[in-house]
């Protein structure tokens with residue numbers, strides 16, 4: 001199912017984990033929990049194609065302010 005068993009960056013073992021992913025579209029951001037393969041050594045994350053497609057869908061919705069199905073989660077700030 002996953003394309004990599006070893007980390008493509010450092011060659012270490014990868015484990016499946018639930019991670020938080022921050023997505024940005026336009027000025028909007030969304031946080032979602034997804035499964036990823038995470039490298040035990042360098043922290044590289046790999047997502048399945050299905051997950052990557054989901055990211056793209058959500059980014060497009062954020063860009064178009066189409067956030068009716070999303071739950072508000074506090075405010076986002078930019079610190080410069």
Ligand SMILES: [Zn+2]
Nearest residue numbers: 007010039042
């Ligand atoms: Zn690695």
